[in-house]
Amino acid sequence: MDTPVIELQNVVKSFGPVDVLQGINFKAYAGRVTALVGDNGAGKSTLIKGLAGVQSYDSGIVKFDGNEVHLNSARQAAALGIEVVYQDLALCENLDIVQNMFLGREEMNGFTLDETSMEYEATQTLAGLKIRTVKSVRQKVASLSGGQRQTVAIARSVLRKAKLVILDEPTAALGVAQTEQVLNLVRRLADSGVAVIIISHNLQDVFKVCDDISVLYLGKMVAHLKATETNHLDVVGYITGTKSMEQA
């Protein structure tokens, strides 16, 4: 609990004359769900891309499990145990659930794919997350609903033994019931000891599932709040810039 899984210190990123991230400090802990909120253009995506390794920061310190790391490629980030579930999910619709969960990390049995153990592990992972909405692990992703796809994408990060899972707008395109299911899944994911970061515009969801809330405003981290110690109105204030907190 003491050492954050990921810690950013004074992280800076600019695109030409535009300073998108102006000295960000940020922490996310194992077993906790941290919300990253902020209006469009606040710098959320840039922050996440840095963590995912697809676009490195200009300066600043990134610590993973207390050790300083340099995230220069997605492969590097994945090797550490950082998994990003993007909004568009990035699943192959023509492949089934097992194939998608193991895509790029297939288990082999000599020269051929080890379908048996992949199917077994995928089933175990889904069962471990108490996922009941999926009928068959050999269903094609094309036949799944938005919520089920989100479930598969999250389960994939669990399968990869991620220590930090970043979810980009996980409920954006979902209905009420599916949103509920995905949020429950996120909670279980954190309870299993994973550090979860959620990017969301939906404060209702944020309050339902998150432990900590970090607010970005125009490239600056303006607030770190405990969900239990704040309220909707406060957070909206920080997001829109009508409130500010010096401790950030």
Place this chain on the structure above:
Amino acid sequence: MSTTTATTISSGHEGTIRDQVKNYFVRVKSGEMGALPSVISLIFLTGLFASLNPYFLTKLNFANLLVQSATLMMLSMALVFVILIAEIDLSAGVTSGLSMAFFIILTNKAGWDWRVSILAGFVVGFLVGSFIGFFVAKVGVPSFVVTLGLFLGFQGLQLALLGDGGIYRVEVPELKAIMNDNMPAWAGWLMLSIFLVLTLLINFYDRMRRKKSNLPNRPLILLFIKLGVMTGLGAGCVAILNVNRSLSSVAIGGVPIVMPFAITILFVGTLILDRTRFGRHLYAVGGNPEAARRAGIKVAKIRMSAFIICSMLAVVAGIFNASRIGAVEATAGKSMVLSGVAAAVVGGVSLFGGRGRLAHAAVGAVVISIIDNGLGLLGLPAGINFLVTGGVLILAATVDAVSRKRAGATK
């Protein structure tokens, strides 16, 4: 019913035959039709032509049809590799012709050993595939444009190599034998048994592994039904082909030598697509290149490989074609490629990428060949043939587009 495993999530292998059949119809309804339309049209066309012309269902025509379709089958199987990644190779036909032009010049004019010249033909295929792959995967030129350019360019190259209206006879008896000679009766049976036993062994190996991991298996009887059908059809074909089909006093009988070649390529290619990491990644790139990239798949490498495999298999099609005609012409392969694409699409390979199998293309090739063969027997003008084949292609592409839409609508 199967025993319940620790979870409530199924694998699609559970249940009785009735459940399995029900699952199949659900999949068909949701747009995963596979080879079903082409198999139905195969049966329909056979019935149609058989009723219109008494010669259609004779054993001689059956053997002719198989040999006629072999070249197209190879070419459409070659194209499957690029169509699966939602690309196209319009130069596959002329690549087969060009490689044979090199082969014939080296053998007939330069006096090389024919085996070395064949190897040179494959090198040509490899280079052409690498060239297309480089421009598509690395430079980013649409494959349609690159291969259309090559389609035109290679016709010029063929003319330059073989001369205007140039035609060279294939003087190698081993090569001519592929399409024109037949195996002894026992060899046909041996070939059939080898493929059946291999299929059986692979299926039992899979079942054994699943059982060891406590995963449910499909009812055993389903496998036996499948193998039974394969055995019945295979044995029927071999038996018919082994009977003397000659109209003169010289006996002609046996399975054409091309068959073991074609079936081996189909068999090995299917194993590669279904059971290797490369095959899986090929389907992934075809389904969603961005997802494949994010999963760490080297998309450019997969694309390059697909074009190289396509061009190399096109060379095999070229060999088949040269063997059948017994000569290499400057225009070889030019008119073949669109039929190849049509065969793949008619067989159920999606032009949108990511869906389809080699066997689909093979069945599609037989459908196209039946149209060609049947209309020819009816003595209709060649124009009708083009019209019908074109119509079938558009129909197949429409089925593909509609089933894709339906699959998307069931979200």
